Amino acid sequence: MFNRMKLSVAALALMAGSALAQDSVTVGLVLEPPNLDPTSGAAAAIREVTQINIFEGLTRFGPDGSIHPLLAKSWDVEEDGKVWVFHLNDGVKFHDGTTMDAEDVKFSLERATAEGSTNAQKQLFANIETVEVVDPLTVKITMKAPTGNFDFNMAWGDAVIMGPESVAGNATNPVGTGAFKFVKWTQGDSIELAANPDYWGEKPALARATFKIISDPTAAFNAMMTGEVDYFPNFPAPETLAQFEGNPEFQVLQGSTEGETILAMNNRQAPLDNVKVRQAIAHAVNRQEVIDGAMFGYGTPIGTHFAPHHPDYVDLTGLSAHDPEKTKALLAEAGVENLKLRLALPPPTYARRGGEIIAAQLRAVGVETEISNLEWAQWLEQVFRGKDFDLTIISHVEPMDINIYARPDYYFQYGKPEFVALIDELAVTVDPDKRSDLTKAAQEMIAQDYVNVYLFQLAKAGVAKAGLKGLWENWPAPIDDLTAMSWE
Structure with a gap:
């Protein structure tokens, strides 16, 4: 009798635990935000957690x-x-x-x-x-x-x-109007939110949400397989996606993002201030090798800083096609020998894996690189703010952000006056046809100036448990929207 009672209690506890799981979700986050105020930092991870939710x-x-x-x-x-x-x-x-x-x-x-x-x-x-x-x-x-x-x-x-009243504390204790309220941030581990009982709009189906910070691809795979994480919007281990695709317990969401992944170059740092040197580096890179090696085939080649799914996109990949002999000729024309460049890599998988591949491609044309693997806070301080780098790899996931090239103090330091004038004109133009022409001209200018090496459009490959609904297949902005999520 006692044993049967014990089993019944255990069964009830398990059922209760399952019921609780249906109003909560654990979301995998590759990068930890440096703070939680989206108006005071460029990191996409801030927006993933806070935008729309908080x-x-x-x-x-x-x-x-x-x-x-x-x-x-x-x-x-x-x-x-x-x-x-x-x-x-x-x-x-x-x-x-x-x-x-x-x-x-x-x-x-x-x-x-x-x-x-x-x-x-x-x-x-x-x-x-x-x-x-x-x-x-x-x-x-x-x-x-x-x-x-x-x-x-x-x-x-x-x-x-x-x-x-609350703006001063939003970096660590964000106070917004959203459907979820901030609860707790355990540095290096997780960020916890709870549904806002006084929300002005439609109440969310979820009562609680936890963003679990897991940057390591192997750990991310294990977290999904063991059930520690319910959903990884941007899964960092694309090489394992096939193991989820045939499993009825999971769903794989493949879509596009606004993430232009680039090998950024410091345009004011000699010898990268010479357009011939930048062009030479561009021709040394084999985009498809990077996509295949770093992203296991997930990604669309790009030749400028613009999303290929946009109707105004211009395919300029031919301007910087892989051509090692042209690289050597351009370096000779520029009078550059024994070139060695610093390659600073932030934590994402595409950067670390892609960096090793690009370093090998550059080595093949006589350009050596000194790789430094930086944590996210280090990258923001040294590269983004300090502009202390030669090369770096990063995905720019903000939508329609080609106008960053009009900012001379931006980390890759372009800001050509003619480009600034073009973007200024675009900003005040209302006519759709003229806006389209200006947008295409902007793409062509930065591609012809070889401001950066344009690698690929970051694919969105997400993995979730089969019963979780309301997920974004595409990523038009770096947002992990909790408000529409629910369990079957």
Whole structure:
């Protein structure tokens, strides 16, 4: 009798545990965010955790990249894009109980444009002239010049709305308006969120979510197989995907991202300030070998900083086709011998594996590399902020971000005046056909200047348990959206 009772209790406990699992999810995260404030850092991992889940913007990206209302329920575009009027949802509160209204929108946008702003994407706000509070639920934004895509700009993680009462602590204790509240950050291990019981919009199906930080590919595979992790949106071990594809306990989601993966070059660091040297390095690289060796075939070759799935994409891969003999000739023309370059690699698999392959390709044409493997915080400090590097490999996952090449102080330090003028014109152009022409011209200019070596568009290969629904197949922005997730 006692044994049967013990078994019954154990069975009930197991059933209870299974029931609990149905309102929680553990999401695998390859990189740990340096902080949790998407308006104060460039790391995509910040947005993966916080965007849409904790923090919300006036608008948001959908899974297909389309723009949807969020804190703004609607907006009017006046004077051919010179004036944008946003109408806010009523009854929205921050997680600390304070009201979100037009004053917070004004505060957030003016903070982003202020002198000394640490926002990584200041160009999103550069055309704002004034932000006016019409009433608590209406904001009027006047531009310096007409802007055709301001609703797109406002969907970025860098444009989320914050309250002045909590903004100072958002790096470690984020307070937003989203469907999930921050609970705990165990450095090096995990970030825990809980559903916001006072959420203004549709309540999420999940009660809890944990982002588990696992960068090692083998550990990621084991975590999925053992059930430690329910979902890896961007699985770091593509070589093992075949083992999941035939298993009914899992689902494999293959899609595209906005991640242009590049071998970035420091354009102001000799001899890389010479376009012939940059071109030589570009011709030394065999893209397909990198895709096959580092990504096991997952990835689309690119020849410029633009997503191939976009209708305005120009295929410029031929400009930098693999041609070792041309590399040697260009180096000779540039008078460069015994070239040795520093190759700084951040933690992602594509960078570490790709770096070894590219180092071998460069060695084959007489260019030696000194590889340094950096942790994410080191990479941000040394490469991104300090510009102390020759070469690095990184995926730029922000959508439509070719305008970063117009920033002379950006880490690869291009900022050609003619390109800046082109992007300035694009920013104020409303006509779709003219915008398309300017976008194509921008792609061609940076490809012909060999600013960087354009490797491949990062594929999104995710793995999840079979019963988890509401997952993004594609990744139009680095967002792990918890709000639509549910269990069958």
